[in-house]
Amino acid sequence: MLNVNEISNACVKCGKCIPVCTIHEINRDEITSPRGFLDLIGAYKNQELELDKNLKKTFESCFLCTNCVEVCPNHLRVDSVIEKVRYDIAQKFGIAWYKKIVFFFLRHRKVLNFLARLGYVFQSCAFNLQNNNLGMKPKFNLPLIKKDRLLPSLAKKSFLESTSDFINNQGEKTIGLFIGCLSNYSYTDTGFALLEICKHLKINVDLLKDQSCCGAPHYFTGDFKSVEILAKKNIIYFEEKLKTLDYIIIPEATCSAMINIDYEHFFHMQENEEWAIRARNISSKILLATKYFYEYTNLEELLKTKKKINASITYHDPCHARKMQGIFKEPRSLLKQNYAFKELIDSNECCGFGGVSMQTNYYKKALEVGIKKAKNIQKSNIEIISAECSACRMQISNALEHEKISVKFSHPLELIAKILQD
Structure with missing residues (x-):
């Protein structure tokens, strides 16, 4: 309690x-x-x-x-x-009407799938799509969204709709994949990169097609009714799936922290000890992707056999990875095998995403923090910045674009998959 x-x-x-x-x-x-x-x-x-x-x-x-x-x-x-x-x-x-709409869609995956497909078709009407898959900018000021703001563009088809239910890589291990909403609908290369890595490691993948949003946006905004619905649904689903899976892995720091840590915190808040215990029981089998690949596979050894790339990269520590889950060495050790790695100035510093309310009601504060991060990235003199979090990706990409800093953002799994494909 x-x-x-x-x-x-x-x-x-x-x-x-x-x-x-x-x-x-x-x-x-x-x-x-x-x-x-x-x-x-x-x-x-x-x-x-x-x-x-x-x-x-x-x-x-x-x-x-x-x-x-x-x-x-x-x-x-x-x-x-x-x-x-x-x-x-x-x-x-109360909760603002626009947040209620977003939270409703996040609770109802089938409705969101339809809207995402519709949004892909019509997004060019209201947004200018940027080059190099950077994202999109509004053509005119929208409610709570200014014209100079970079947002992730929608994929033609969501990641989960683009894959089969189960991928058999003829392996002895089988994992489940919880993809996260941003990677499912916008940053889909993250999911495909993970599947590429599993193919090379001969690890079978259950796509967990009935997964729901982790509930983090609702949790940070006080919509506890939605959190309870989503958390219970996911816990029941994961309990059943973990009877046959080795682990469930998540390439998103916020989703991973929400499921691994905040589900239990939430049910303690609700004084619901039964569900707090059930949340804790599944947490040991749910891992952030780089932690799983670093600790439970031979990926690091495999990468050592691959060629080096003369590209300077750095890594930003998502708050929900390093501070909440203790993830630090795992992504770095994997990336250092093939890239010229440089430590970022203040890598532990928050990027300033801050959740739905911060990105809408207090966007200027979020941008101010993001610009500070962008300038530290510029001082590091690197070509690519990486982070295992789509929220950080969205925030940092926007700040880099705002400051006209030419640094590319790639998820660590995308960088690793590129090495394995070459």
């Missing part, structure tokens, strides 16, 4: 969280710092403060990067406390 007051009272105000806080870096005010959030939340829970629009704006300004949790001597779950309060915000103020 999550005790908000207990966590708020446990903060000793040491201030170690402040230098690493993403929002405090661009908005240097005590109220937009982790200890400030905890103080305000404690006052609100003790009925010393009313949850008004100003307090709502403050609690929505957190990027949920978990930097504070990582450096806190007591590892206080500031992120979970804010997620809990965002549920209260949703209950009191």
Whole structure:
């Protein structure tokens, strides 16, 4: 059970969280710092403060990067406390109509499949498609979307609709694949790269065609009803599938963290211990893709037999990979076998995506953080940046385009698959 007051009272105000806080870096005010959030939340829970629009704006300004949790001597779950309060915000103020529409589509995969196909056909009417598969920009200002913003374009056909239910690579191992919504509908090369790697490793793949959205967008916005529906559906599905699968792997840091960690946190918040236990039981068999390939296959040894490519690359650590799941060496070790790898300045720094609310209501703040990241990428003097997260990909690509910085973004699995294909 999550005790908000207990966590708020446990903060000793040491201030170690402040230098690493993403929002405090661009908005240097005590109220937009982790200890400030905890103080305000404690006052609100003790009925010393009313949850008004100003307090709502403050609690929505957190990027949920978990930097504070990582450096806190007591590892206080500031992120979970804010997620809990965002549920209260949703209950009191409601969820904006455009978010409700998005969340409805994410809950209903068949409807979203139809709309994605329709969107692919008509996206050129409202958007200018960029060269080199960068994405697309609006032709005119749209609600909450400005003309200069780079967005991921829609694929002609979703990844899951483009593949068979099961791919038999004549292997002894069989894994399941949870693809994630952005990779399913926009960054489909990520999924195909993963299948290419499995082909070379002779690993069979179950595409898990009945998977649902992980629920992360809903969770970070306070739509707990949708989270419960999606989480229970996925847990039941995974429990059955894991009877015959070695692992389920996910090429998306946010989806992986949501399923592996936040499902259990969520059910503890709901005081539903039965489902919290079920969420925890499946988590040991669900891995971020690079962790699986690094620890449970001979991919690293296979890559050592392949040619080197004289391309300088770097890696950005998604918050939901390094801080929440401890993923650091795995993608680096795989990429270093064939590429000229350079460590990024402040690789652990949040890219500034921050979720649906940050990308809509507080986009200028998200862009400010993204531009800082883009300038660090430029200083690193590299050709390609990689990250195991489509949300980071969307955010960083937009910031690079905004600053006219010519650095290509590729998922680590895409870079690895390229080596195996050559």
